[in-house]
Amino acid sequence: MGSIWKSRISLTIFGQSHGQAVGVTLDGLPAGEPVDTAALNVFLQRRAPGRFPWTTARQESDESEFLSGIINGKTCGAPVTAVIRNNNIRPADYADTKNIPRPGHADYTAYVKHGGHADISGGGHFSGRLTAPLCIAGGLCLQMLQRRGICIGSHIASIGPVKDSLFDPANIDKAVLNSLCEMDIPVLNPQAAPLMVQTIEQAKQDSDSVGGIIECAAVGLPVGLGDPMFDGMENRIASLVFAIPAVKGIEFGAGFNAAFMRGSEHNDPFYLDEKTVKTRSNNHGGILGGITSGMPLLFRAAIKPTPSIGKIQESVDLGKTESATLTVRGRHDPCIVPRAIPCMEAVMAIAIYDAILEN
């Protein structure tokens, strides 16, 4: 289990990194919603490999084929299924280390969980490649939201030690969010981008990798999405975001900084802007009691450094139960943060669109 997320809409994600295909079924979309496949592809290209000089040498066109659910460019009410064929697979890269788990990967836990039967080539079902179908689902939801005036965008808050500015959480501009979507290295402070690139390139040169933080925001939300307790917007987003490999933490609004504030500082005063209730600050990140307040919804996610690195690493041979070392082969990125951005937006879009349909 684990590959189905079921709410008002539901996602079923399937495939392995070096299997025949990866894909997704999205059930519960209303009928009659136009699907712009060109716009979807633009969105998917932001996640696809090959966009940066440093990304994995694996060549995948990542073209999605829709098998069901769309008639004449519109949803027809039946489940939408899309698949992406894996073209450039090289399972042999993983053959000689089948029993030697790569540190930081799911190889070991999958081996134990599945009694040695797991497909571990390139991480199998645990691979970051499974975020491609997640982005198909999210990209479709994004289009639904855009038609409802809801806009989602993200920037890289940090890569390694290089930090960008953060959003001013009570004042996030749609135009800024949209322009971020067009940047290769989306940042608020333009000077941060080249330093981030340099950090990644240096890591690659050192046969190493770096992580980072992504800040993702949604504006234009109605008040009242989400539910108390286990179905708050935080719960929903978190239940999706940890499906993205490498995410180690998530925080909403002021997040961990809230722990260092006093109540008088953290509480966001309500005021009237024309007839609309707003808050002067937005430490609550657009969610109160699990429910959207109408203020920008805001989260940050921590991305660990890519575990696949070129250095020799210590491990164990699970077959022989003895110590071993390994050098990771296969093809990989020294930093997956830029490619993780559309994944964050996908997660945000799915959670919000689902909550809208529920309301």
Next chain:
Amino acid sequence: MGSIWKSRISLTIFGQSHGQAVGVTLDGLPAGEPVDTAALNVFLQRRAPGRFPWTTARQESDESEFLSGIINGKTCGAPVTAVIRNNNIRPADYADTKNIPRPGHADYTAYVKHGGHADISGGGHFSGRLTAPLCIAGGLCLQMLQRRGICIGSHIASIGPVKDSLFDPANIDKAVLNSLCEMDIPVLNPQAAPLMVQTIEQAKQDSDSVGGIIECAAVGLPVGLGDPMFDGMENRIASLVFAIPAVKGIEFGAGFNAAFMRGSEHNDPFYLDEKTVKTRSNNHGGILGGITSGMPLLFRAAIKPTPSIGKIQESVDLGKTESATLTVRGRHDPCIVPRAIPCMEAVMAIAIYDAILEN
């Protein structure tokens, strides 16, 4: 919706802060498991009000009555339901500010969501009081885990600016975890406790409040709990932890710090300890690919400062659609971090026990 968490076991939580009762139904527990109500009460008392000089003046004995599911001190396979009567309710405290939402609370979003019909006395169903039934459920699961050699404990990583040491994540001792459960202000560094108390008392004196961070760990886990993607241990824990009001973020293992590490530093090398596969460090926090590795499972959660403070605050009158100010009445804590600790352990216990039953 929102008050049901359904997996192999399921929780249904009900009640409002100033209603007749709060309670929980826990379905899916195996039959024949002994229930130690005395031990459960000790656990519940760690969350109950009245343990500290600064906590809310509301007097609640928090005695739970079991309505079903337990026969002769053992589970019988039927759903376990427990209720806690609310004795010391004062809904009148909230009457004059019914239309003036308290900043930082769910009053406003609940008002809009429920069209003005929400029970907002003391936060209604959004109140921290609903963590009492959560702790009943978690306390029961803790007992099941203890019999399986799994131990859970937590300490306060920070309150306001005062920080405790952190766990050495690869070496967490059961005895230490158990001793933390007996401290009023559980810390690793004994010097931190009085400074934390002082910080809370100062906040109270200032009619203000403070937040903090809790670090929670589980040891003795088998390898292989949890599933990939949407049912990883992180997803499961996060889907529960955000049911606790005031949680603003969660991180596992190295968490947000992982974003600043290089892969060579963050990857945890595997080695053999006797015949057991372990990792030398534990930046992964006991979870790889959503699945437990057998190393200590570790998360930190950020708790915002209590939104109920004694100062005058800016708000709006939702009935008249005009600006307003309010002073929060009712009874409240200047810091809920110490009382939130058993809630974290409850969440950890539920998620782990559920995953064990699923395996």
Next chain:
Amino acid sequence: MGSIWKSRISLTIFGQSHGQAVGVTLDGLPAGEPVDTAALNVFLQRRAPGRFPWTTARQESDESEFLSGIINGKTCGAPVTAVIRNNNIRPADYADTKNIPRPGHADYTAYVKHGGHADISGGGHFSGRLTAPLCIAGGLCLQMLQRRGICIGSHIASIGPVKDSLFDPANIDKAVLNSLCEMDIPVLNPQAAPLMVQTIEQAKQDSDSVGGIIECAAVGLPVGLGDPMFDGMENRIASLVFAIPAVKGIEFGAGFNAAFMRGSEHNDPFYLDEKTVKTRSNNHGGILGGITSGMPLLFRAAIKPTPSIGKIQESVDLGKTESATLTVRGRHDPCIVPRAIPCMEAVMAIAIYDAILEN
């Protein structure tokens, strides 16, 4: 597991026949819906014991106490929980046959499932008494439906060999449905009622029991409720109806008779009644492709004869693994069909109201 039904609304049912209480939590009701507790009690009395001379001698007032979710006579958006205390319990009646399962009951399967830890007094959690909380949930949903112009009613299609007329499925009158709700032995053909009573009394006199068939209909439905495949209205209703002990089968519209018809006879021709699309006949029972057609929704459920009978029966002693006989003590009905009627209406109401909220 098993005691939670989760859809747009959700039910959690708890309690055992001879435990402290039985009860239900109903989550997902919209806020602001009036709750008429007097009308609810009238509905519950139709299921309560003691209405007929032949019913169980167990005296239970079946008064429900609401613990949460209702403020000033209206739902407040929080989960609604109601409990019914068990007052007249006699677990001792079941002590000497603890290891000798009663034929036709769940004693044996519960014993094996729960390793001998099940509460088997009066059937424990498997008892028909658990339909009381089901009726609370259904009774609340009925009120919501009535305000939307939807009317539900049932009659006894047969008890033992005595048959009533059946509904004319394309022409079911609201007034008739309402009048059925007021009859002790609701039938369409008034001559059937005394014969049914006689059949039940004869069975009682013979220390035996009889079963029957209930036909339940809903009118005033919108077109478009329900979903294809696993969430059709048939699937939903069936997933609820088999929670009622003693139900052995369910059929919709022409049901099993459809198997003996030709397509030209079974197909219901569409026509226009003013501007409304209707069907001339209603063999489809108001559901096409899982989705309501606007025609009366109609099902019949088969109720087996009460397994508790006064005769000596053959069984086995599970403790000694040897043959045994038993005579069922405890108190029971020679026919539970009349008391099962509100349960059918409850199920119908829950399924329909849930589907309305989903749409």
Next chain:
Amino acid sequence: MGSIWKSRISLTIFGQSHGQAVGVTLDGLPAGEPVDTAALNVFLQRRAPGRFPWTTARQESDESEFLSGIINGKTCGAPVTAVIRNNNIRPADYADTKNIPRPGHADYTAYVKHGGHADISGGGHFSGRLTAPLCIAGGLCLQMLQRRGICIGSHIASIGPVKDSLFDPANIDKAVLNSLCEMDIPVLNPQAAPLMVQTIEQAKQDSDSVGGIIECAAVGLPVGLGDPMFDGMENRIASLVFAIPAVKGIEFGAGFNAAFMRGSEHNDPFYLDEKTVKTRSNNHGGILGGITSGMPLLFRAAIKPTPSIGKIQESVDLGKTESATLTVRGRHDPCIVPRAIPCMEAVMAIAIYDAILEN
């Protein structure tokens, strides 16, 4: 929604009758289970069109391609996805009657539900063709059960007025079940088969159709599968069986006949066969309190006559809101009962295997 069935294992079914493909994702299968694709194809051929002279002229090879979840002939723990391409599609057959719903089909309800955007060609997502992926899922589960000594088989209890004998429910032989799987027209009484064929051929000649009843049994079950209330084996099977278009009713064990029995006749006495607890009769159909008793699990399902018939039928033009007539084109079977048999076995297998994994 509706196309996902989620329990310990889960099914996601997608596709439309005249779309690119139909398919299924099955999540939750244990890793390391061998998959015999040849045996699966034999099973699928029992459902495939073209096996009988009277079946639809639509030619589909129904070859399934596995996209994920199987490595070296074994499940690997990742979701199993299989697709069947639609080769012989003729959506044009349905163009001129797009607005004129076929009686007995989901055309009208789908039209209203999806605001005219539904894909109605050949029934779209509501088509019987969607039972092909259901059979892939069920066929896989059948293989798992066979390795555990559980055997499933079915026969045609009736087609039109022609009836077969019924199973002797307390004595069902594995060899008989297996031999039924090899018959084109599986019956217990060999004289029934030619009469059934004649009935179907006569219906075809009359441009009409006939329905029937299927009886399906499973033997070799452990005691203790299933749960009380909403997750009993009846609820689970019913929630799946009504996903098969044309099913109008389901009954377990004595079913509707139970309504005409007395308790003393219907109760199945327990006895010891060696050390095994059995019942002398099997009116309970292998399920007591929702839980398997170890006796044969038995259900019968009513299949309505194919709604697609060659006769002129009355309908309405939904675009013009006026009366209309239609003659159904497209290709169809005068009786789908024989092809529905593997669907029943699929449903039985999924429900049982799921319950086994849960236990």
